[in-house]
Amino acid sequence: MSATTFEQSVDQERLLVTRIPGPRSIELMTRKTGAVAAGVATTLPVFAVRAGGGIVVDVDGNHLIDLGSGIAVTTVGNSSPRVVEAVTEQVAAFTHTCFMVTPYEGYVAVAEALNRLTPGSHRKRTALFNSGAEAVENSVKIARSYTDRRAVVAFDHAYHGRTNLTMAMTAKNMPYKHGFGPFASEVYRAPLSYPFRDHGVDGHAAAARAIDVIEKQVGASNLAAVVIEPIQGEGGFIEPALGFLPALADWCRANGVVFVADEVQTGFARTGDMFACEREGVVPDLIVTAKGIAGGLPLSAVTGRAEIMDATHAGGLGGTYGGNPLACAAALATIAQIEDDGLVQRARDIEALMLERLTALQAADNRVGEVRGRGAMIAVELVEPGSNTPNPELAKSVAAAAHEQGVIVLTCGTHGNVLRFLPPLSISDDLLNEGLDVLDVAFRNLG
Known part of the structure; x- marks a missing residue:
């Protein structure tokens, strides 16, 4: 599915023009530290200025692939023209x-x-x-x-x-x-x-x-x-x-x-x-x-x-x-x-794509204990190689590596060992595959 079905306000491509975080985000994070209560944490140290489809644009001009949807909120995208x-x-x-x-x-x-x-x-x-x-x-x-x-x-x-x-x-x-x-x-x-x-x-x-x-x-x-x-x-x-x-x-x-x-x-x-x-x-x-x-x-x-x-x-x-x-x-x-727009079916299409890619990852990496979920709510539970022992450090490292490459990935789980994927239903297949490509590289580099 093309992102043009949903919105045209943001170019639907991953683009890194600075390191993550860039200088303007670093500046704003310093201001955040001085003004916002310490208990309000952030997953990525970047500050958004625009978003739509499957992309979040930060203040430094980086285009990040959004596999989080603001924790399952922006199902129809961040700037749906209809909304x-x-x-x-x-x-x-x-x-x-x-x-x-x-x-x-x-x-x-x-x-x-x-x-x-x-x-x-x-x-x-x-x-x-x-x-x-x-x-x-x-x-x-x-x-x-x-x-x-x-x-x-x-x-x-x-x-x-x-x-x-x-x-x-x-x-x-x-x-x-x-x-x-x-x-x-x-x-x-x-x-x-x-x-x-x-x-x-x-x-x-x-x-x-x-x-x-x-x-x-x-x-x-x-x-x-x-x-x-x-x-x-x-x-x-x-x-x-x-x-x-x-x-x-x-x-x-x-x-x-x-x-x-x-x-x-x-x-x-x-x-x-x-x-x-x-x-x-x-x-x-x-x-x-x-x-x-x-x-x-x-x-x-x-x-x-x-x-x-x-x-x-x-x-x-x-x-x-x-x-x-x-x-x-x-x-x-x-x-x-x-x-x-048939977004119930779109969620099922996303499920099919993601499960195929992540099941292949599981077959190649015995640290992937289970791939599970439905629709555009998919997770990978990470374990110590060949066991059921939770591996939260790997989840944290994979997420950090994805963030550095401009892909928003979240973690969860009682033990913190689960990667969770909540892409907006407005994301294109091309962006979704590119985000999963970044994830594959992260696993290989952290082998």
Whole structure:
């Protein structure tokens, strides 16, 4: 696919005119160090000035291939003309009124779209927020209100956000939780299905294992919600074995527990379905979305069964900026582009290309323990040669080598040993192949 299908604002080629980082980026990083809190870290020491298609342009004129999409946010590209036009029109009309004071049609239209798009034909309601963490936290509020129970179960390797409650739900200590406690109470953790490390345990057996822990350590009668990422994001792009998610959803329904799918990273065509839970026909009670929802503007949502969503008292949900009109305009344009341009299929095409290339890499390098993922959400788990022992240093070194050659690559995983790839669906095959060529060279040079 050609990037011209999407946008022409940025030349779609990798170009290095200085070393990475260049002098202007180095200057700005010095200013950043002096002005920005030290806890706000950056993956690459370069400063962007333009972006579009599959390219990010830095202040020194370097064109970098984008295999990160701002962590799965810019699914339709960083400067989709459709999104830009919609936001420009809205900003000229008004930027804010607060939906809880004087509402506007854009919020209602986004809610209608999400009610239509999310899995299940049941009656639905939607509430809009700003960030993924905020939406996850509100899904728990809603579940507690509906069930009049307090306990929440999350899973090993989970990532749900940086608020106090979502930090409690997140499994990884550094950098997300370290030194920030005490955390919210009544949050419990169950074992996930992790096929690469589960020694042959299938999805149904893994679900039985998790349910046994939940029943013994929490008790179904105390449990408001089970919250799970259908494919984990920060935890390492872990896709549970077939049968795991449906078995959990069935158990929740049988026990009056709200089943919450956190699709913040997996939603909006990212995995080759509009939502990842659709692949196994799982219909969540509540689904949480953000990231790819609005073309780069801050927006998130909780969508779910009408009787659950309506259980909260009037005024119990909301926030000053939730469902901001600019973000709503961007979301409607993004959703239209995903549907009109066939981006669900585009994600599947990207999957086929990437899996072919990365599987060949795995065959040639025994430090590649597993290649996994779906759609444009693909990962490589790196290990010590011929073993399952995590190799975070190799992941860090490969990413750094790619960065030096103008390719944006991210790492993740509880052990930091996973390379993750989240290219925008607007990237061309040529750019994608070139980025993977750079990755191949990095592995050879680090052999």
